[in-house]
Structures are given as C-alpha cells and as structure tokens.
Amino acid sequence: MKAHQRKLDIKNGCIDLSHGSGGRAMSQLISGLFHEAFGNEWLARGNDQSAFDVGGGRMVMTTDGYVVSPLFFPGGNIGSLAVHGTVNDIAMAGARPLYLSASFIIEEGFRFSDLKRIAESIGEAARVAGVYIITGDTKVVERGKADGLYISTAGVGVLTDGLDLSAEKARVGDRVLISGTLGDHGVAIMSKRQNLAFETDVVSDSASLHDLVAEMVAAGRKGIRLMRDPTRGGFAATLNEIAHQSGVGFRLQEETIPVKPAVAAACELLGLDPLYVANEGKLVAIVSPDVAEGVLAAMKAHPLGRDSADVGEAVADDHHFVQMTTSFGGGRIVDWLSGEQLPRIC
Amino acid sequence: MKAHQRKLDIKNGCIDLSHGSGGRAMSQLISGLFHEAFGNEWLARGNDQSAFDVGGGRMVMTTDGYVVSPLFFPGGNIGSLAVHGTVNDIAMAGARPLYLSASFIIEEGFRFSDLKRIAESIGEAARVAGVYIITGDTKVVERGKADGLYISTAGVGVLTDGLDLSAEKARVGDRVLISGTLGDHGVAIMSKRQNLAFETDVVSDSASLHDLVAEMVAAGRKGIRLMRDPTRGGFAATLNEIAHQSGVGFRLQEETIPVKPAVAAACELLGLDPLYVANEGKLVAIVSPDVAEGVLAAMKAHPLGRDSADVGEAVADDHHFVQMTTSFGGGRIVDWLSGEQLPRIC
Numbered sequence: 001m002k003a004h005q006r007k008l009d010i011k012n013g014c015i016d017l018s019h020g021s022g023g024r025a026m027s028q029l030i031s032g033l034f035h036e037a038f039g040n041e042w043l044a045r046g047n048d049q050s051a052f053d054v055g056g057g058r059m060v061m062t063t064d065g066y067v068v069s070p071l072f073f074p075g076g077n078i079g080s081l082a083v084h085g086t087v088n089d090i091a092m093a094g095a096r097p098l099y100l101s102a103s104f105i106i107e108e109g110f111r112f113s114d115l116k117r118i119a120e121s122i123g124e125a126a127r128v129a130g131v132y133i134i135t136g137d138t139k140v141v142e143r144g145k146a147d148g149l150y151i152s153t154a155g156v157g158v159l160t161d162g163l164d165l166s167a168e169k170a171r172v173g174d175r176v177l178i179s180g181t182l183g184d185h186g187v188a189i190m191s192k193r194q195n196l197a198f199e200t201d202v203v204s205d206s207a208s209l210h211d212l213v214a215e216m217v218a219a220g221r222k223g224i225r226l227m228r229d230p231t232r233g234g235f236a237a238t239l240n241e242i243a244h245q246s247g248v249g250f251r252l253q254e255e256t257i258p259v260k261p262a263v264a265a266a267c268e269l270l271g272l273d274p275l276y277v278a279n280e281g282k283l284v285a286i287v288s289p290d291v292a293e294g295v296l297a298a299m300k301a302h303p304l305g306r307d308s309a310d311v312g313e314a315v316a317d318d319h320h321f322v323q324m325t326t327s328f329g330g331g332r333i334v335d336w337l338s339g340e341q342l343p344r345i346c
Numbered sequence: 347m348k349a350h351q352r353k354l355d356i357k358n359g360c361i362d363l364s365h366g367s368g369g370r371a372m373s374q375l376i377s378g379l380f381h382e383a384f385g386n387e388w389l390a391r392g393n394d395q396s397a398f399d400v401g402g403g404r405m406v407m408t409t410d411g412y413v414v415s416p417l418f419f420p421g422g423n424i425g426s427l428a429v430h431g432t433v434n435d436i437a438m439a440g441a442r443p444l445y446l447s448a449s450f451i452i453e454e455g456f457r458f459s460d461l462k463r464i465a466e467s468i469g470e471a472a473r474v475a476g477v478y479i480i481t482g483d484t485k486v487v488e489r490g491k492a493d494g495l496y497i498s499t500a501g502v503g504v505l506t507d508g509l510d511l512s513a514e515k516a517r518v519g520d521r522v523l524i525s526g527t528l529g530d531h532g533v534a535i536m537s538k539r540q541n542l543a544f545e546t547d548v549v550s551d552s553a554s555l556h557d558l559v560a561e562m563v564a565a566g567r568k569g570i571r572l573m574r575d576p577t578r579g580g581f582a583a584t585l586n587e588i589a590h591q592s593g594v595g596f597r598l599q600e601e602t603i604p605v606k607p608a609v610a611a612a613c614e615l616l617g618l619d620p621l622y623v624a625n626e627g628k629l630v631a632i633v634s635p636d637v638a639e640g641v642l643a644a645m646k647a648h649p650l651g652r653d654s655a656d657v658g659e660a661v662a663d664d665h666h667f668v669q670m671t672t673s674f675g676g677g678r679i680v681d682w683l684s685g686e687q688l689p690r691i692c
Binding site for chain 1: 363439451483500690
C-alpha cells in the first residue's frame with residue numbers, strides 16, 4: 001500500500017489522536033519513527049509480542065514507569081533514563097539484561113521532533129547496554145491528559161550463576177558500599193526545572209550498571225548479599241528499606257560518603273539533603289566483610305565506579321534505624337522521609 | 347517500624363504526591379493496597395525485580411499501555427482489561443502466559459477506593475488466567491497530568507511446542523476464523539462514555555483467551571498460521587495489517603460475521619462500523635484450509651468461542667485489499683481508517 005510509505009513530517013509534525021488509533025497513522029508512526037530509532041529483527045516482524053530463545057535456568061523481570069519532568073535534562077532524557085533504569089533493576093539482581101519492552105503514553109500535540117530525539121536516545125542507550133527493545137505499544141491521550149509523554153519499560157534478563165540477591169539478606173557486620181557520588185541525577189533535574197544556574201553544571205549520572213555489576217560479582221560472588229540502585233528517595237530510602245526488610249540497622253560514616261561539591265552546594269541552595277536525592281547511575285551493595293575490600297577494588301577499577309566507597313556497616317538494631325556519624329563527630333538518624341521530596345524525578 | 351503498620355484510609359483517602367516518592371507513604375500504599383489485592387511470593391520479597399525459573403526453549407514478551415476512559419465500564423475496568431490484554435498478546439503467539447509486570451501512573455487526588463477496586467480486578471483476572479504479577483512500579487503525577495490512572499503491563503510466556511505464528515504467514519487459500527461477535531468492548535465503552543441507554547445492556551467481552559488458544563493449537567497445530575486479538579481499530583485494522591505483512595488480500599462474507607443485535611443497533615446510532623470497533627476477548631485466526639473445520643469445531647466447543655465463525659479467505663491481491671461481499675450481494679473494500687475512530691478505547 002502506497003500510504004504506508006508516506007513520510008512523517010518529523011520536523012514540523014505533531015502527535016494527534018489518530019497516532020494511537022491502531023490504524024494507518026499509528027502504523028506510520030511506528031515504522032517511520034520508532035523503528036528508525038530502535039528497530040531490530042523482532043520489531044520488524046510487526047507482531048504484538050516477540051519471541052526469543054532462552055537456555056533455561058533462572059530469569060528476572062522488572063518494570064518501571066517514567067514520568068520525569070522536564071523530559072530533557074543535562075545528561076539525558078526520559079528515553080535514555082527508561083533504558084538505564086530498567087537495565088539497572090535487572091542488573092541489581094546480578095542478572096544479565098537481555099530484552100526490553102517499551103509502552104508510550106503520549107499527549108496529543110507532542111512534537112514528532114521531540115519524540116524522535118527520545119526514541120533515538122532509547123536506541124543509543126539500548127545499543128550501549130547490549131539490549132534490544134523487542135516489543136512496544138503506543139497510546140495517545142487528549143491534550144491536557146498527560147504531561148507530554150510517559151514511558152513504561154519492562155525488561156527480562158538471565159541469572160547465569162545461581163545468585164539470589166534479595167532485600168532480606170543483609171546481616172550484622174556486612175559492609176555498605178556505594179559506587180560513587182550521590183545526588184547527581186536529582187540535582188541535574190532540579191537545576192533544569194528551576195532554571196537555576198550553578199557555577200558547575202551538574203549532569204545526571206544516568207547510566208547502565210550491568211557491566212559494573214558483572215565485575216563485582218566476579219570479585220565477590222558469594223559475599224554479595226544484595227544490590228540496589230538508589231533512585232527515588234535516594235540512598236536514605238534505599239537503606240531504610242533494606243534495614244526494614246533484613247531486620248538490621250545501619251551505621252554510616254558521613255565523611256566517607258562521596259558527594260560532588262557542586263551537588264552539595266546545589267543541595268544547600270535548594271534545601272535538600274543529598275542522601276535523599278535520586279541517583280540513576282549508582283548502586284548500593286551490601287556485602288559480607290570478608291569480600292568487601294575485593295569488591296570495592298573491582299568497583300573502583302570500573303569507569304562507572306571510580307568514586308566507590310565503603311560508607312558503613314549493618315548493625316544489630318531492633319528499631320532498624322539508619323544512623324550516621326556526622327563529619328563533626330555527632331550522630332543523627334537518617335530516617336526515610338514520610339512525605340514527598342522531589343516529585344517526578346524519574 | 348510501627349509506621350509501616352499504619353493503615354491506609356481506603357474508604358476516604360486519596361493518592362498524593364508522597365505515594366510516588368519512594369518513601370514510607372509509597373511503601374504503605376504498596377503493602378496496604380497492591381499486595382492485598384494481588385500479592386504473591388515474588389512481590390512479598392520487596393525487590394525491584396523478580397526472578398523465576400524457566401525450562402529453556404522459546405519465550406515471548408509483550409507490553410501494552412492502558413488509557414481507557416472511563417476507567418470502569420460494563421464488564422470490567424482498566425485493571426482487568428490490562429491483565430486480559432497482556433495475557434492475550436502472549437496467547438496470540440500460541441504461548442502460555444506466566445508472569446506479568448504492572449506499572450501504574452496515577453494522578454494526585456485519585457481515590458484509594460477506586461484504586462483498590464482496580465487492583466482487586468487485577469488480582470482476580472490474574473487468578474482466573476493463572477498468571478502472577480511478579481513486579482511493579484508506582485508513579486504519581488500532579489493533578490491534571492493524567493486522567494486518573496494509566497497502567498502499563500508487560501508479560502512473558504513460554505512457547506512449548508515449536509509454534510512460530512507471525513503476521514507474515516498468511517497464504518492464499520487460508521481461512522479467516524473469528525472467535526465470536528465483534529464490537530462488544532468498544533460499544534460497552536462508548537455507551538458508558540456517552541451515557542447512552544441501550545435497550546439491551548452491552549457488556550465488554552474483555553477476557554483471557556489462552557485456554558481457547560490451547561484448544562485451537564491442539565486441534566490444528568501445524569495449520570495455524572497466525573492469531574491476533576482485534577483490539578484498537580477492530581477486525582478491519584487487524585486484517586489490513588495481516589494483508590500488508592503477508593502480502594495477500596482477504597475476501598470476507600458479511601453475512602457470516604457475528605455481531606450482536608444490540609451492538610449493531612448501537613453502532614448504527616453512534617455512526618460506527620462494528621468491523622472497526624475494538625474487541626478485548628476475541629481473536630482472529632488465519633489457518634490453512636485443511637485444518638479450518640477442526641479448529642473451528644474446537645473454538646465452538648470452548649465457552650469463549652461459542653459464536654466462532656469462518657468468515658472468509660485469503661486471496662491473491664497485489665493491492666493487499668480486504669474486500670467484503672455484503673449481505674445484499676454487493677462488494678466493498680474494508681480499508682483501515684486513516685484517522686481516529688474511538689480514542690482511548692483500551
């Protein structure tokens with residue numbers, strides 16, 4: 001059918017309701033924009049699902065919705081963020097990410113040119129991570145019913161070596177490792193949102209961490225209890241969740257926690273605590289003391305883990321508190337916030 | 347932590363931004379509402395991903411976003427619809443659905459009581475289908491940035507017997523089977539949306555079709571070319587897609603196509619053609635002529651396929667047209683609509 005070959009006017013065109021209708025316009029959008037940006041042999045078959053072979057064993061599955069505002073920010077956009085976030089949730093189980101799905105909910109009037117940039121970022125992030133977007137869906141809602149674009153991604157991966165990392169596995173005496181500076185992503189978003197001009201531009205740390213995880217697993221396999229990427233709610237929320245689920249407390253040393261000076265300055269300006277600010281390219285690992293040094297060395301040897309640090313330990317505490325010895329030698333409880341700190345940070 | 351046991355006020359409470367923050371309020375929402383409705387051993391572990399064992403072989407993955415308006419409609423709601431739709435996309439590959447993920451994007455101010463009804467429908471639909479929601483995500487956006495609630499589900503399943511159904515596999519001479527009456531879902535939604543009072547209440551056909559598919563595969567295995575669930579764009583869009591992807595045409599007999607009288611009447615009133623109206627519990631199967639009779643008998647023997655019919659055949663046509671002999675003996679081309687017929691029908 002000739003109509004299939006009609007080109008989208010990507011420079012000037014916009015999404016309208018027909019692009020979510022299941023008809024010809026949707027088909028044109030999918031082939032003319034999404035397949036151009038992240039097409040592959042699976043998507044090319046044009047089915048509502050895709051098949052792939054697995055060798056048997058244990059797999060992991062994850063999903064995340066992305067509602068970040070603004071859609072474009074220093075260091076990435078909602079598309080790359082969606083790939084990195086889903087890859088990382090798979091990687092945190094110690095699994096190798098394989099295949100992703102992408103569900104787009106798009107507001108009428110959204111510019112094709114912006115959609116193309118986002119789709120290309122998805123393609124690029126997937127290529128870098130070595131994963132494929134093998135199935136997807138597009139829905140369009142009326143003007144005013146979404147804030148531009150939301151993306152939900154899901155992903156599957158394989159666990160090849162019998163790892164069973166899980167939130168209840170932290171034990172008293174375990175070390176707390178983090179893979180780098182805290183708060184970069186959240187501050188990058190907030191600076192863009194509020195049009196603040198910081199002296200140093202802070203860029204999101206959004207990145208795929210599965211290679212880093214593979215190095216860590218190679219170095220400390222049996223001793224790694226669990227890993228988490230401290231996104232919404234930041235490092236503080238992540239540690240509180242783990243404390244609760246494992247039935248331990250944590251004691252941190254503030255002076256060991258890496259925070260970029262520009263992020264620290266921005267947080268002070270914005271009234272934020274970097275411990276609560278989202279990261280999108282960092283991980284927290286709880287490891288047994290005997291492997292901590294080896295795992296930390298492996299982390300530091302990886303480009304995405306250069307600023308890794310051992311920042312504290314799991315302790316016996318019936319209250320499951322996260323406590324921190326401050327740089328001045330005092331102590332504070334790092335509670336999780338019960339309210340909202342930074343909405344729509346991811 | 348005591349705060350964890352604090353009860354949500356489900357009767358009177360609403361979603362606020364804190365329920366998407368990654369903090370304590372989100373944790374309460376997840377354990378107090380979602381886990382109550384569709385919890386299981388995987389969700390109970392509280393990780394950002396879940397692991398499961400597979401026997402090896404071929405798997406399928408799919409995703410869909412749900413933006414249906416209204417959220418509650420005769421015969422279901424957005425929750426049951428999301429499960430049925432994802433189960434069906436897996437089933438259309440001839441695969442057995444196993445595990446689903448669910449990503450919720452919720453508007454600030456959304457009532458807990460409505461969310462609970464939706465979550466319970468997810469739980470019920472999953473139980474009936476024999477699948478598990480093993481991982482999920484919750485995001486909250488500000489008032490006015492979503493129309494209540496959007497859900498994106500993804501799912502995985504296993505292909506156990508070497509089937510490779512795909513949209514390019516229709517061949518000239520193949521029969522076109524449909525599993526029942528067309529247009530029920532779309533008309534149920536439109537009647538509710540427009541507050542129309544039809545003489546007979548039309549109810550959505552939303553249902554999981556994997557059992558029906560298993561019976562069909564058992565009856566006609568080698569001869570089944572492909573299956574599709576004709577959702578958005580209806581039967582017409584589905585057949586046009588298949589025609590295009592397989593490089594054939596189709597010729598249909600209008601008098602063989604089952605449409606409920608109430609649906610036909612409503613469509614006339616609304617100016618719609620049932621061929622273009624969405625279905626959520628029907629499938630189209632393209633099968634080789636030698637197995638058509640056996641597969642059709644298997645369909646009719648299943649509760650969800652009682653009104654199944656053989657409605658036409660694939661023909662040689664360089665234009666890939668879908669043509670129909672009308673009940674009056676005339677002919678028409680069933681083109682796919684290039685615009686939007688029924689926005690947000692699923």
